[in-house]
Amino acid sequence: MADIPLRVISENSSSERRVTPSWSISQLKRKLEPVTGIPPSSQRISLKTPSNGTVAVEAADEDAAPLSDFPLSAYAELHIIDLRPVSARLNLNDTSGVEKYVMSAEEYEQKSDSVLAWKKAEKLGRFNPNAPSLEKAKIDGFNSEVKARGIEVGKRCRVGGDDSRRGEIKYVGEVKEIPGSIGAWVGVHLDEPVGKNDGSIGSTRYWGSESTLKHGVFVRPERIEVGEWPALDDLEDMEEI
Incomplete structure (x- = not known):
């Protein structure tokens, strides 16, 4: 059979x-x-x-x-x-006692079949000879947006053209905690708790005091619209009952 x-x-x-x-x-x-x-x-x-x-x-x-x-x-x-x-019984799912192999940075540098070797060969990222000038161009572009849009700390604004996300600009500058970021970010304290944070990222506080409400958001300058945007009054349009 x-x-x-x-x-x-x-x-x-x-x-x-x-x-x-x-x-x-x-x-x-x-x-x-x-x-x-x-x-x-x-x-x-x-x-x-x-x-x-x-x-x-x-x-x-x-x-x-x-x-x-x-x-x-x-x-x-x-x-x-x-x-x-x-x-x-043997616990084959418990790997706590298994010795982990850790490759040294020097050994990884010598490998020819790694992501690092591929980036070197393709001249990507920091291996791009034009990387410094490209990075400077990005930073200059963000700074130009800040000036052109009149973005300054203390001014009223809305984010992304969304009327429900009005607030006050609290910070303009670099935010190193955001992975891979360069150039200016704009920190906004929103009127409503519809943001992502409380004005801090990681261990760095950019404005205000610690709060459980998420009034803070960091966005690129092109998403900011400066203007006399008053805080919305939820009771403004309610009819008398």
Whole structure:
């Protein structure tokens, strides 16, 4: 008989394996040990098929009983239960005692198949000979936006053309806590708690005092519209009841 593909399922593993029907139950258990980590003597095996339900794979003489005695079918499930006490089982999911390999920066620099090597070859990021001038152009562009839009600390504004996000400019400058950012950011204290922070990022406070309300937001200058934007009065348009 040809080999039959089965799904082998245990507490710590699940994989597809091909099983030869002429194997004895004992042979099967020995072959399952490196797959499941369970010793043959501690295995309880059941076969789950769509047409025959769940059948225990066991016999009085497991050395002589072939697997062909059981209703094997392609992609049926072999469930292997570990009969050992929990304290005696290997915890294959616990990696706390496994020594971690850490590559040194010097060794990584020497590798030819790394992301760093690819960036060097493609002249990307800091390896781009034009990077300093490109960075300066970005910074100059942000500074120009700040001047052109009349962005200054203390002025009223709205963010992104959204009337519900009106507030006061509290900070203009670099925000080093934002990954990969260069140039000017504008910190706004919104009238309503619809922002992202309370005026601080990480351990740096840019304005105000600590608050649980999220009135603070940092955006690029092109999203700021300076003007006499009064705080919205939610009760302004309510009819008398």
